[in-house]
Amino acid sequence: MEEIRDTNKKPSEPVPRRVRISDLAQALGLTKSTVSRALNNYSDISPETRERVARVAAEMGYAPMPYAQAVRTGRVRALGLVLELDAPDRYGPFLTDFLGGITQEASLEGWTLTIASSNSREEMEDTVTRLLQEHKVDGFILPRTQVVDPRVKFLQAKHVPFVLFGRTGHGQPDPGLSWYDVDGEGAMRAAVARLAGFGHRRIAFAGSHASYNFALLRRDGYREGLEEAGLPFDPALEVMEISDRSEGAQAARDLLDLPNPPTAIVYSTDATALGAYDVARERGLTIGRDLSIISYDGIPEGRMVDPPLTTFAVDSQHAGARLASLLIAQLRGAPPGELTELVAAQLEPGGSDGPPVDP
Amino acid sequence: MEEIRDTNKKPSEPVPRRVRISDLAQALGLTKSTVSRALNNYSDISPETRERVARVAAEMGYAPMPYAQAVRTGRVRALGLVLELDAPDRYGPFLTDFLGGITQEASLEGWTLTIASSNSREEMEDTVTRLLQEHKVDGFILPRTQVVDPRVKFLQAKHVPFVLFGRTGHGQPDPGLSWYDVDGEGAMRAAVARLAGFGHRRIAFAGSHASYNFALLRRDGYREGLEEAGLPFDPALEVMEISDRSEGAQAARDLLDLPNPPTAIVYSTDATALGAYDVARERGLTIGRDLSIISYDGIPEGRMVDPPLTTFAVDSQHAGARLASLLIAQLRGAPPGELTELVAAQLEPGGSDGPPVDP
DNA sequence: CGGCTTTACGAAATCGGTTTCGTTAACCTA
DNA sequence: TAGGTTAACGAAACCGATTTCGTAAAGCCG
The missing domain is CATH 1.10.260.40 (lambda repressor-like DNA-binding domains)
Known part of the structure; x- marks a missing residue:
């Protein structure tokens, strides 16, 4: 019989026969x-x-052998993760830690991580469908939740277990879902409180795209912080849809050009906050004195600028580990709705914030 | 139109029975x-x-169903990648592109990517062993090759197919191995030629850890570039073991403090080259005029500094895609030694290099 | 036209497990 | 002590494919 197919195994067998x-x-x-x-x-x-x-x-x-087991059980002890290549910030520098967290935790339980990627929502659905059809994964980890996340309905319709990195539904987290999230709202509130404690009275906010759930939550935190500090909310001081360094810089320029400019800016992400440094250099301002900055994420770059950025850091590795753990628990039968976890971001004081200079 | 009721009365038909x-x-x-x-x-x-x-x-x-096939064939159509969490630069911002490249290409062929991570060489071997024992992957992609890479011998002993991102063996690539690499040597040579063309006569080099193969190749390229330009090689102008921004800055300080300092520095990586910007600011030098800088990698950060960094950019996505393709070819029976690919880095001119100022 | 290949397919074994269904012997009951 | 449980294990079916082997029909040859 003529074979047109893949060649067979290697001739020499020093491989110790596996025990069945x-x-x-x-x-x-x-x-x-x-x-x-x-x-x-x-x-x-x-x-x-x-x-x-x-x-x-x-x-x-x-x-x-997991695959042999899978034939009967239908479970392959593999977690799935679909990277969205079209995400605005390409996951920045967190991906390594995040993946490390997932895989280390999964490994402890004897599970593995299978990843795929997509350039669009359609492609994402195709990819997920294929992974499921081929039984390559048992459940999914979904990073970057949106307020109304299409992936949620898609997976629910297919009865596939999943966990979210980030909540959905803004104020009212959707019930019955498993998620892990970092309390960005609390962090922004604390940021405002810290600035108010320094004596700032005009504190601005530069947020991210409102389609993302975290963006709304952080904005909420900013507003709550103002209220708790007894400061008035000024719509002019709140800008949204800032997604990279240059947009962060432009936001700073716009804010500083206001008739009554802020003395401090709370940024929703470190990457955008770095834009403020560029503007400070342009205008000869000293960050931490003429203009205070606090942001969120804890990217390494923030520690290398002068002065170091005061930020609320997220532990991506921990996030990955916990998400893996939650998903595995769910796959073992735990009710999804009870698998939720909210952790606090950790303040990393730098030199980018301090008391305002008296005019 | 007949209405198909979709009440929760009958949860017994969630998934349309798959076709066997x-x-x-x-x-x-x-x-x-x-x-x-x-x-x-x-x-x-x-x-x-x-x-x-x-x-x-x-x-x-x-x-x-791949798993059912695997029981008989022993092949699961999955590629393996072990991330080394203890790598000096944590893969920087390239990981997303790299993973995207691998998964997109693998997906076209019906393969998937399974990833694991390790914090040490021992852990890496344990992880690989587990993945193989469980038959979770058919072959591996190994990033970050070292001159003498322990992973190579380890996998060869187990008769597991693999491809390398980067060559091994420095000058003499080990025969019989599959690899994909970017021509860092050629890029460094071109960098020196470019600087010599601008009129620079004292060109320094700041390299990476010599245990990595790419570090030696890039250093070779630097030296070859000098020779081709008819410039003398001065050991004092060549420093190695530079791995992050602050070390890059220190290298710049040391070089500029020499009795006969260089007018240009070729850095082995963008991340370290950014240190030169810090030093320029310290000393009031203008990058691109008082000091020319060329480096390698093409990180996004390099385009945002002032002036933008002239660099030889690597296409990580393409690398991932090609590596996936090479590994799949090997798993289909192609002889490993014939699966090698060397591509050129692409010059991205910024403003960080130019003619030297006459003393 | 009888014997010998091919051609093209069916039957059954196989891969490495899991799960259902007996079955045996000891253990309780009444 | 007969009859019914229960504990603990064996036998066989099963999961969804691949692969080996057997075989009927068609084609070839002299």
Whole structure:
């Protein structure tokens, strides 16, 4: 028979034959069905046998082949992550930490991470569909939640478990969903409180695209912070839709050109806050004295500018780890709605904020 | 129009039962063995049958379940990537593009990417071993090759296919290996030529850790560039082991403090080159006039500094795509040693280099 | 036209597990 | 002590594919 297909395996076999469940069974003098049930903690196996099987399995270095298991169980112990290549900031420098967190945690539980990418929402749906159809993953981690996230409905319709990095629904998180989020609202509130404590009375806010849930929450935090500090809310001091450094710079220019300019700006992200440094240089202002800046994210770049950026840092690695953990719990049967987690961002004081100079 | 009720009364039909090969066989009036061979292009199937099977398979939306295939074939159509979390620069901003390239290309061929991470070499070996033992991947992509890369021997001993991002062995690439690399040597040579063309006679080099292969190659390129330009090689102008911005800055200070300082510095990486900007600011020098800088990588940050950094940019997305393609080819039977690819870095002129000022 | 290849397909084994269904012997009951 | 449970395991079906092997019909040859 002529083969036009892929070539077969290599000729030399120094590869130590892997131990299968039947080998284990033979060594134990049991059948593979008994061994399988023992390993999977079935109740009709005596404790002594169970223990003996576990011990010999460890001795022989037996590890079940997930794919063979999957044929029967339909579960492959793999988490899925779809990177959105069209995201405004390309995930910045967080991706390494985030992926590290997911994979390290997943690895502890014997799971792996399968990733795919998309350039658009359509492509994302195709990709997810393919991964599911091929049974390559059991559930998904969704980064970058939007206020109304199309992925949520899409996956719910397919009855696929998933966890969100970030809540949805703005004020009212959608019930029944699993999510992990960092309290950006609280961070922005604390930022305003800190500036107000320094004596600032005109504090501006430069936010991100309002389609993202975090953007709205951080804006909320800013407004709440003003209220708690007893400061008036001035719409002119709040700008949104700022997504990169140059837009952050332009926002600073616009704010400083106001008749009654702010003495401090709270930025929604570090990347945009760096734009304020450019403007300060243009205009000969000293950051931390003539203009105070506080932002959010904790990118490494923020520690290298002069003065270092005061920011509320997010632990991406922890986020990844917890998301993996939540998803695995859900895949093991935990009710999704009970798997939610909100953590605080950590203030990293730099030199970019301080008391305002008296005019 | 008949209304199809979609109440929650009947949750028993969430997913439209997937099409199995036996369903296909039944619909075709053939056995599944015939269908399987038809789909896999066996030569003992008549062309008409083969065509008919393919057509009906498409109509019915049949897609084989990779895991079920894997039980028999041992191949799961998954590429593996182990991120090294202890890498000096954490992959910087390239990771998104790189992963995007891999996954997009792999997706076209019906493959997926499984990633894991490690904090040390030992952990890396454990992780790889686990992925292989569990048959979760068919081969690996190894980023960041070192001159003598322990991963190469490790994987070769296990007879696992892999491709390298970067060559090994410095001058003499190890034969029989698959790799993709960007010609850093040529880029550095071109950088020196460009500077010499501007009239620079004292051109320094700030390189990376010599344990990495790319570091040695780029240094070679620098030296070759000098020779081609007819400039003498001065050991005092060549510093190595520079790995971040602050070290890049210190290198610039040391070089500028020499009795006979350079008028231009070629940096091995953009991240370190940015340190020169800090030093220029400290000393009131103008980059591009008082001191010319050329580097390598093409990080976005380089385009935002003033003046923009002249650099040789690497297309990480293309790298990922090609690596995926090479690995898949190898897994399909192509001889590893013939799968090598060297591409040129692309010059992105900024304002950081120009003619030297006459003393 | 009888014997020998091919051609093209079916039947069954196989991969490495999981799960259902018996089955045996010991253990309770009444 | 007979009859019914229960505990603990074996036998076999099963998951969804691939692959080996067998075989009927058609084609070839002298």
